[in-house]
Each structure stands twice: as C-alpha cells, then as structure tokens.
Amino acid sequence: MAFWVLIEPCIYKMIQASRAKSAANMDEEVLTPARTQTRQLLQPVDEFFLFLVFLSVGLKERDLAHRFNIHQSTVSRIIATWTSFLATALGSQCIWLTRAEVQAYLPEEFKGFSDIQVILDCAELRCQTPSSPLLQSETYSSYKSRCTMKALVGIAPHGPVTFISDLYAGSVSDKELFKQSGIAEKLTEDMAVMVDKGFLITDCCKCKVYRPPFVSKQKKKKNQVKETQATVRLGLHVERVIRRIKQNKLFDGIITMSPVYNINQLFAVACMLSNYQNTALVKKQVK
Known part of the structure; x- marks a missing residue:
C-alpha cells in the first residue's frame, strides 16, 4: 500500500490507452481524463491490483475477467492503461544516479572498486516464435537456443536499477546492444562499469571496464586472480536483480x-517496480 499512496495523487490524470491512441491517430490532444466521462467498473486501487496480478502471477486475460467479474475487453483496456500510466509516472523520475550519489551509498564490498558507476548484464525473455522466417532468424538466440527478446539492465553497486534499455531481437550481441542502448553517452572517464566476460566493450566506451577474462592457460599474478574473483562475485548482484524481475510470472513463460499493450513498457515498469522492493542485495553499506 505504500507504493499506492505515492501514485494515488496522480490517478486523476490517467488517460485510457484506447482514447490516447484514437486521439493520436486523429492528431488531437486528450484534455479530459476518461474517469470523469465514463462509468467505472472497478475502483482505481482494484484496477491497480488487477494489473499487478497480471504482471506478477501471469494470469491470462480471460482468467482475470472471470475473477474480477468484468469483460475480457475491459481487462485488456485496464492493463494497457495502467502499463502506459506507470511507464510515464515512473519514467518521469530519473533513475540514473550521479557519481556522488553512487559514492554516498557504496557498499563496503565494493571498496576495491570505488569508481564503479553501474553493473551491467542482459536480460533475455522468451517470446512467441514469429511466423516469418526472417523474424525467426532475428529473434533466435544462439545462447538460449530459442526465440527471445533482449534488454540491457544496469544497477548501482548498492542495488537499485539505474538503467533499462529497450527490448531488442535476441540475435543481437551484447556489444551491439551496449552500443545501441545509449548508456555509453552517460559514462564519463572517471567512472567504471562492471560486466560479464561476454561484453567486449572496451573500445565502445571511454570509462574503465571491469570484466572477467576468458579462460587462459597463462599463469596470472596473485593480484589479478583476486580482482577476477571479486569481479565475478560482485557481478552476480545484477543477475540477482534480473532474477527478481523475472519472478514476475509474465516474463517467466513465453x-x-x-x-493491446506495449511489452517494452511492461518490462520497464517491472524493472522500476523492483526498486520499491525492500530486499537488499548486499548486507553492508557505508554509513
């Protein structure tokens, strides 16, 4: 309910997705929210609950229609409207942190990587196999051996999601996704990023890159071994965040x-909602 208290004052500004789409097609502006003109079948808090059930439990629209005693088309409208509303409301808040903000909450575990600004990894979501052979080849992920959509997710060292890219076809490489996402423009020379070994992005950004090396037979120095072990261990934090996002059953299946609704917006909303969960990723923080 704490999150509901935060967004409740903005509810009156909500515009139905169908009305917004019609107005866009006619090049008009929607000035009056739909709630003042149409009969409400559910209270706003119940609509919000329906949306969360759809996202976290992954129930089908027909099932939700039966449970809430409304028509299936109404369920579709509610999901589309709340997806658009939350994407706008949460997206209006800048989640990218400044260098000073990251330093202020830098966990003790990162004391050897004090210049870390963001930890990056890719999230892959299984998607419906397209009927077009061309689209099949574009969405096929050789890593997952299935058709997927892929997004770049970044977190600050103390846990919150600070960067979310659009979803791309599963065949895109980690390096190409990094370049197309636009995150390189946010990074400066005094920052550093931590990535998995598949991110060969050293030549794509002007900041330092902490990346575990590929397996080699060459003997490494003791300090290099320690840095590699620390990079692998600390890089797991972003995988935990992605796993938390995928706990939303909507993204757990195909x-x-x-x-009706925008999957890019749905994924972004799920990522931003994870910032309002209380579970800490690291136990200690600099006080």
Missing part, C-alpha cells in the same frame, strides 16, 4: 506478442 511472451505472446499483443497489439
């Missing part, structure tokens, strides 16, 4: 492409 995602069906729907013309």
Whole structure:
C-alpha cells in the first residue's frame, strides 16, 4: 500500500490507452481524463491490483475477467492503461544516479572498486516464435537456443536499477546492444562499469571496464586472480536483480506478442517496480 499512496495523487490524470491512441491517430490532444466521462467498473486501487496480478502471477486475460467479474475487453483496456500510466509516472523520475550519489551509498564490498558507476548484464525473455522466417532468424538466440527478446539492465553497486534499455531481437550481441542502448553517452572517464566476460566493450566506451577474462592457460599474478574473483562475485548482484524481475510470472513463460499493450513498457515498469522492493542485495553499506 505504500507504493499506492505515492501514485494515488496522480490517478486523476490517467488517460485510457484506447482514447490516447484514437486521439493520436486523429492528431488531437486528450484534455479530459476518461474517469470523469465514463462509468467505472472497478475502483482505481482494484484496477491497480488487477494489473499487478497480471504482471506478477501471469494470469491470462480471460482468467482475470472471470475473477474480477468484468469483460475480457475491459481487462485488456485496464492493463494497457495502467502499463502506459506507470511507464510515464515512473519514467518521469530519473533513475540514473550521479557519481556522488553512487559514492554516498557504496557498499563496503565494493571498496576495491570505488569508481564503479553501474553493473551491467542482459536480460533475455522468451517470446512467441514469429511466423516469418526472417523474424525467426532475428529473434533466435544462439545462447538460449530459442526465440527471445533482449534488454540491457544496469544497477548501482548498492542495488537499485539505474538503467533499462529497450527490448531488442535476441540475435543481437551484447556489444551491439551496449552500443545501441545509449548508456555509453552517460559514462564519463572517471567512472567504471562492471560486466560479464561476454561484453567486449572496451573500445565502445571511454570509462574503465571491469570484466572477467576468458579462460587462459597463462599463469596470472596473485593480484589479478583476486580482482577476477571479486569481479565475478560482485557481478552476480545484477543477475540477482534480473532474477527478481523475472519472478514476475509474465516474463517467466513465453511472451505472446499483443497489439493491446506495449511489452517494452511492461518490462520497464517491472524493472522500476523492483526498486520499491525492500530486499537488499548486499548486507553492508557505508554509513
């Protein structure tokens, strides 16, 4: 309910997705929220609960329609409207932290990597196999051996999600996704990023890159071994965040492409909502 208290004052500004789409097609502006003109079948808090059930439990629209005693088309409208509203409301808040903000909350575990600004990894979501052979080849992920959509997710060392890219076809490489996401423009020379060994991005950004090396037979120095072990261990934090996001059952199964709601917005909302969960990723923080 704490999150509901935060967004409740903005509810009156909500515009139905269908009305917004119609206005966009007619090049008009929607000035009056739909709630003042149409009969409400559910209270706003109940609509929000329906949206969360759809996202976290992954129930089908027909099932939700039966449970909430409303028509399936109404369920689709509620999901599309709340997806758009939350993407706008949460997206209006800058989640990218400044260098000083990251330093202020830098966990003790990162004391050997004090210049870390963001930890990056890719999240892959299973998607419906397209009927087009061309689209099949574009979405096929050789790593997952299935059709997927792929996004770049970044977290600050103390845990919150600070960067979310759009979803791309699963065939795109980690390096190409990094370049297309636009995060390189946010990084400066005094920052550093921590990534998995598959991110060969040293030549793509002007900041320092902490990346575990590929397996080699060459003997390494003791300090290099320690840095590699620390990079692997600390890099797991972003995998835990992605796992938390995927606990939303909507992303745990095969995602069906729907013309009703925007899957990019849904994924971004799920990522930003994870910042409002209380579970800490690291136990100690600098006080």
